[in-house]
Amino acid sequence: xxxxxxxxxxxxxxxxxxxxxxxxxxxxxxxxxxxxxxxxxxxxxxxxxxxxxxxxxxxxxxxxxxxxxxxxxxxxxxxxxxxxxxxxxxxxxxxxxxxxxxxxxxxxxxxxxxxxxxxxxxxxxxxxxxxxxxxxxxxxxxxxxxxxxxxxxxxxxxxxxxxxxxxxxxxxxxxxxxxxxxxxxxxxxxxxxxxxxxxxxxxxxxxxxxxxxxxxxxxxxxxxxxxxxxxxxxxxxxx
Amino acid sequence: xxxxxxxxxxxxxxxxxxxxxxxxxxxxxxxxxxxxxxxxxxxxxxxxxxxxxxxxxxxxxxxxxxxxxxxxxxxxxxxxxxxxxxxxxxxxxxxxxxxxxxxxxxxxxxxxxxxxxxxxxxxxxxxxxxxxxxxxxxxxxxxxxxxxxxxxxxxxxxxxxxxxxxxxxxxxxxxxxxxxxxxxxxxxxxxxxxxxxxxxxxxxxxxxxxxxxxxxxxx
Amino acid sequence: xxxxxxxxxxxxxxxxxxxxxxxxxxxxxxxxxxxxxxxxxxxxxxxxxxxxxxxxxxxxxxxxxxxxxxxxxxxxxxxxxxxxxxxxxxxxxxxxxxxxxxxxxxxxxxxxxxxxxxxxxxxxxxxxxxxxxxxxxxxxxxxxxxxxxxxxxxxxxxxxxxxxxxxxxxxxxxxxxxxxxxxxxxxxxxxxxxxxxxxxxxxxxxxxxxxxxxxxxxxxxxxxxxxxxxxxxxxxxxxxxxxxxxxxxxxxxxxxxxxxxxxxxxxxxxxxxxx
Numbered sequence: 001x002x003x004x005x006x007x008x009x010x011x012x013x014x015x016x017x018x019x020x021x022x023x024x025x026x027x028x029x030x031x032x033x034x035x036x037x038x039x040x041x042x043x044x045x046x047x048x049x050x051x052x053x054x055x056x057x058x059x060x061x062x063x064x065x066x067x068x069x070x071x072x073x074x075x076x077x078x079x080x081x082x083x084x085x086x087x088x089x090x091x092x093x094x095x096x097x098x099x100x101x102x103x104x105x106x107x108x109x110x111x112x113x114x115x116x117x118x119x120x121x122x123x124x125x126x127x128x129x130x131x132x133x134x135x136x137x138x139x140x141x142x143x144x145x146x147x148x149x150x151x152x153x154x155x156x157x158x159x160x161x162x163x164x165x166x167x168x169x170x171x172x173x174x175x176x177x178x179x180x181x182x183x184x185x186x187x188x189x190x191x192x193x194x195x196x197x198x199x200x201x202x203x204x205x206x207x208x209x210x211x212x213x214x215x216x217x218x219x220x221x222x223x224x225x226x227x228x229x230x231x232x233x234x235x236x237x238x239x
Numbered sequence: 240x241x242x243x244x245x246x247x248x249x250x251x252x253x254x255x256x257x258x259x260x261x262x263x264x265x266x267x268x269x270x271x272x273x274x275x276x277x278x279x280x281x282x283x284x285x286x287x288x289x290x291x292x293x294x295x296x297x298x299x300x301x302x303x304x305x306x307x308x309x310x311x312x313x314x315x316x317x318x319x320x321x322x323x324x325x326x327x328x329x330x331x332x333x334x335x336x337x338x339x340x341x342x343x344x345x346x347x348x349x350x351x352x353x354x355x356x357x358x359x360x361x362x363x364x365x366x367x368x369x370x371x372x373x374x375x376x377x378x379x380x381x382x383x384x385x386x387x388x389x390x391x392x393x394x395x396x397x398x399x400x401x402x403x404x405x406x407x408x409x410x411x412x413x414x415x416x417x418x419x420x421x422x423x424x425x426x427x428x429x430x431x432x433x434x435x436x437x438x439x440x441x442x443x444x445x446x447x448x449x450x451x452x453x454x455x456x457x458x
Numbered sequence: 459x460x461x462x463x464x465x466x467x468x469x470x471x472x473x474x475x476x477x478x479x480x481x482x483x484x485x486x487x488x489x490x491x492x493x494x495x496x497x498x499x500x501x502x503x504x505x506x507x508x509x510x511x512x513x514x515x516x517x518x519x520x521x522x523x524x525x526x527x528x529x530x531x532x533x534x535x536x537x538x539x540x541x542x543x544x545x546x547x548x549x550x551x552x553x554x555x556x557x558x559x560x561x562x563x564x565x566x567x568x569x570x571x572x573x574x575x576x577x578x579x580x581x582x583x584x585x586x587x588x589x590x591x592x593x594x595x596x597x598x599x600x601x602x603x604x605x606x607x608x609x610x611x612x613x614x615x616x617x618x619x620x621x622x623x624x625x626x627x628x629x630x631x632x633x634x635x636x637x638x639x640x641x642x643x644x645x646x647x648x649x650x651x652x653x654x655x656x657x658x659x660x661x662x663x664x665x666x667x668x669x670x671x672x673x674x675x676x677x678x679x680x681x682x683x684x685x686x687x688x689x690x691x692x693x694x695x696x697x698x699x700x701x702x703x704x705x706x707x708x709x710x711x712x713x714x715x716x717x718x719x720x721x722x723x724x725x726x727x728x729x730x731x732x733x
Contacts, residue, residue, distance in 0.1 A: 003320060068441035069434045070399035072413060077434060080426045135541055136578035140592035140644060141568025150591055154582045169304070176306035180405065187309050200316040208305055208313075215304035231581060232624045 009199045010206050022189030023210060029106050029185060030175040034168060036111030041118025046148055048123040059119065066116035071109070072177055078109045079181045106178035110171065117167045125156030158229055165222040172214050186210060247425040248432050251415075258415030259436070265401040265411060268333055270394055273340025280341060281348035282374065295345070302342035307403055310339050315407050328409045340397060347389045351382035388452035395444040399437065412436070490553060492517045492648050492679045493538055498547035500533060507533050508544065509703040515648075520680045522690040522711075525700035526726060531683040534700070535650045538681065539563075539570045552647055568596050571641030571649040575657050577633040579625035579640070585612070586621040589640045597644065604643070611639035615669050631662030635669055648679035655686055687730060691715060699723040 009015055048059030066074070079102065083094040094101060129152050137147035179188035190207040194200035248255070284295040302310070314335035319325050355378050363373035402413035410418070412433065420429035493515040500508040507530045515521050523531045536542035537549060540556050540563045549556040554566045579588050589608035593599045599607070612618050615635040625633055634654060641649060651670065655663040667689045674680055674693040684690070690697055690711060697714040699707040699722070707720040718724045 002323070064442060064445070065438070068395075068399075068438045068445060070402040070413065070437055072402045072405060073416075073430065073434050073437060076417070076426075076430050080420075081430050084427050130576075130578075132574060132576050132578040133580065136572070136574065136580075137592075139539055139541055139567055139570075139572040139574075140641070141564055141566075141596040142592060143564060146595050150595060151580055155580075158582065173304075173306040176308040177403070179308070187306060187312070190309075191312055194312075194316065201320075204309065204313050204316065207309055211305040211309065212301065215300075232627055 003201065005201070006197075006199050007202050009193070009197055009202055015193050015197070015203075018184075018189040018193060019186070019206060019210075022184060022186035025103070025178075025183060025185040026172065026175050026187075026214075029103065029110065029178055029183070030172045032107045033110035033114060033175065034171045036107065037114035037118050037167075037171065040112060040115035042122050042153070044115065044119035045122025045126065046153070048119060049126045050144075059123070063116045063119055066113050067120075071113050071174055072180060074113055075105065075109045075177060075181055079105045102178070102181045102183050105181060106175070106183050110174055110178070113174070114167060114171050117170075118164070121160040121163050121167065122153075122156060125160035126152050128159050129155045158231070161222065161226050161229070165219060168222060169215055169218050172211065172218065243428055244425065245428050245432070247419065247423045247428055251419040251423070251429075254419065255412065255415050258410050258412040261410060262398065262401045262412040265332065265336060265404070266394065266398045269336035269340045269397055269401075270344075272333075272337030273344045273397075274390070276337065276341035277344025277346075278348050280345035281352060284345065284349055285352060299342045299345050302339055303346075307339060307400055308406055310335050311403060311406060314338075328404075328407050332404050332407065332409055336397075336401070340393075343393055344390070347386050347393060348382075351386035351389075352378060354385050355381050388448045391444060391448035391451065395441050395448070398444070399441060402437075489517060490550075491515060492519070492552055493681070494548075494550045495534070495538075496548045498534070498537060498544050498549060500530075500537070500542065500544040507703050508537075510547070511700075511703075511705050513698060513705060513708070515679065515681060517647075517679055518677050519695050520674045520678075520682070520693050521696050521698055522694040523681065523683045523698045523700060524685060524687070524690065524726070524730075525706075528702075529700040530703040531700050532652050535652055535681055535683055538650055539567050539572060541572075568592070568644055569647050571638075571644060571646035573634070573637050573641055573649065573651045573654050575653040577625070577630070577637045577657075579633055579637055581625050583624075584621065585617070585623050585625070585628070585636050588625070588636060589643045592640075593643050607643050608639070611642050612636075614642075615639045616665070629662060630658045631665045634658065634662075634666045638666075638669055638673070642673075646678075648681070649673065651680065651682040651684065653683050653685075655684065685730060687715075687727075699726065701726075 010019070044059050044062050047055045048063070050056060069077075083091040085091075086094070098104065126148075133151055133155065134147055137151040138144075142150065175185060176187040178185050179191070184192070186207055190203040193203040197203070280295045280299060283291050284299070286292055311332060314331045315328065318331040318334060359377055359381070360373055363377045368376065401411055404411050405414045405417065408414060416429050416433035420426045423429075491514045493513070495511055495513040498508050498511045499506070509530075511530070511534055513521070513534075523534065525531055533542050537544050537556065538551055543557065551566060552569065554562050556563065556566070579585075580591065583591065586605060586608050589611065590601065590604040593604035593607060594601060609618070609621065612621055615638055617632060617635055617639075620628060620632065620636070625636070628636065638654075654670065655666050658666065663686065667686060670680070670682070670689065671693050680693075682689070682694070694711045697707075697709060697711050698705055699714070699718070699720060701722045707714065707718060707723045709718070714723070715727070718727055
């Protein structure tokens with residue numbers, strides 16, 4: 001292997017700055033997409049467990065749409081196709097006046113793509129709560145919305161917290177796809193460093209380490225959260 | 240917005256089909272290689288050789304923590320360097336996908352193997368079977384039932400992930416669609432049709448996975 | 459049928475033997491019954507689980523429903539607060555026709571307490587939070603008021619020191635007593651019990667029945683599905699025997715135990731009492 005190492009490239013300007021701004025965009029896109037995914041996914045997950053058939057079918061359609069089309073293509077659809085299909089005034093605004101359209105598109109596309117996964121998790125969490133709990137809530141005069149908010153969802157979220165960790169991790173990894181519509185997030189920046197300096201090994205190593213650290217931090221955060229909301233019986237504190 | 244013209248798809252059909260064939264080829268090769276390598280990784284991880292088991296865990300968790308796009312870039316850059324000669328994009332991508340998928344399939348195998356009660360191992364040992372005989376004749380056939388739906392689901396994810404070869408301009412279905420879209424300036428029609436194609440193929444895969452898991456769910 | 463009718467039908471000997479549970483609280487005369495079930499039918503697909511049930515429960519009355527498993531007992535009382543829908547018939551609870559407007563059902567459920575076989579305490583909430591939840595969110599009571607009520611009820615069911623515990627930290631009997639307190643916190647006009655002791659270990663059944671017995675003596679209207687014939691003897695005004703989706707016999711408690719008319723009730727009693 002014929003390769004001239006130069007690790008110092010990573011801390012030289014402008015490359016260090018490129019890495020930092022790439023990391024910033026990766027974090028901004030991933031975290032906002034995750035928040036959107038949690039909100040939309042919870043809503044769709046709840047709708048998927050309602051007793052009526054039509055809302056359940058709608059939720060299943062939503063999940064199927066977002067799960068069965070590659071994220072890359074979804075990004076292109078939001079970026080290139082949707083503005084053309086909207087009423088022309090909106091389309092013009094999106095294309096001309098909206099600042100950073102590629103950033104907003106990445107957040108939206110990644111958020112909705114992930115929301116389908118969250119919806120499946122939340123739905124299965126709600127189903128895992130015994131039907132007696134729903135009945136007990138309804139029997140005490142709660143409205144369906146109250147039963148979900150006060151009784152079913154708090155339990156469902158505890159059940160699905162461990163599997164949600166992997167979806168949260170996946171958001172960070174998937175945010176790399178934003179580079180295909182011109183967002184210079186972490187992976188794009190390292191790729192750029194490689195093509196400027198030909199020090200691909202160092203650049204990709206830097207990105208790999210950053211993603212590993214993000215994964216460790218996310219896992220640590222979710223474990224801490226799990227412990228914080230764990231009920232006493234699962235912590236061995238039962239009398 | 241000018242009128243839609245889906246004729247563009249018809250004219251580009253052979254080109255698109257060639258791309259689709261490459262997508263399927265990549266999926267098949269990555270799945271086959273990933274399953275074989277993944278089984279090995281899972282067995283090592285569950286084995287008593289501490290050092291090897293930690294190495295395998297590091298491999299799996301490492302690959303699962305980084306984006307596939309970065310993996311594709313890594314191997315696109317690394318493989319020619321390691322071999323000392325230039326290789327095609329396809330070759331580097333095949334290696335990247337096999338190694339990447341192995342990490343995910345190994346997790347499926349690990350969960351599947353762990354789902355078999357220890358009593359099954361003990362019963363097989365008591366009959367005089369060795370470790371690999373027990374694995375092959377007793378444990379894997381049982382674990383496969385639990386794993387097959389997950390393996391199909393993973394294959395659907397993999398099929399979608401092959402679209403990422405777009406980043407190194409390898410002409411799979413996604414890249415071909417984007418070439419047609421830009422060459423003929425028919426982005427709306429081409430991307431909508433491409434989405435439909437992916438949707439239909441992946442829905443069939445997802446439906447067969449859920450049918451399998453429903454059929455095999457313990458009563 | 460009113461309490462007066464029941465007592466009038468008893469022989470002097472029976473009155474001497476009357477259980478200590480004869481309530482000091484008079485049953486309100488002339489007011490509408492608490493529950494009026496008439497000609498109730500329900501099927502799950504081809505299986506008919508209720509075949510034209512009739513039952514009237516007066517205010518202040520304690521009715522025990524017994525019968526073999528699968529006889530439709532649970533389904534019948536779940537119909538009373540609308541947790542199960544029925545196909546045909548009429549059901550009026552505290553002046554509300556069940557099965558009509560959803561909004562009426564919600565307010566009706568808030569006034570009917572329900573205690574089920576598996577307790578169904580909310581596992582993510584402490585005992586105190588369990589008892590306060592519906593008080594605060596359904597009755598819109600202040601937190602302070604709800605907690606005061608909860609503490610008083612915990613004392614009443616004999617668990618004054620468990621307010622901070624989570625359900626999983628309690629025994630089955632304790633959980634069921636909390637469930638009763640949770641239902642009572644809503645100031646219900648009637649209580650439904652769906653096999654409240656059948657999921658309990660034998661040594662815990664007594665503590666739950668004691669709480670229920672006291673409730674009966676205080677004049678609560680109660681419909682209790684149970685196999686605990688000892689409880690029925692002590693607490694019930696009437697016993698209803700169900701079999702295969704039909705009410706086979708309804709009789710004052712003493713009469714039911716001493717001279718059941720229906721053959722199936724006789725058989726059931728002889729089996730259950732010989733256990």
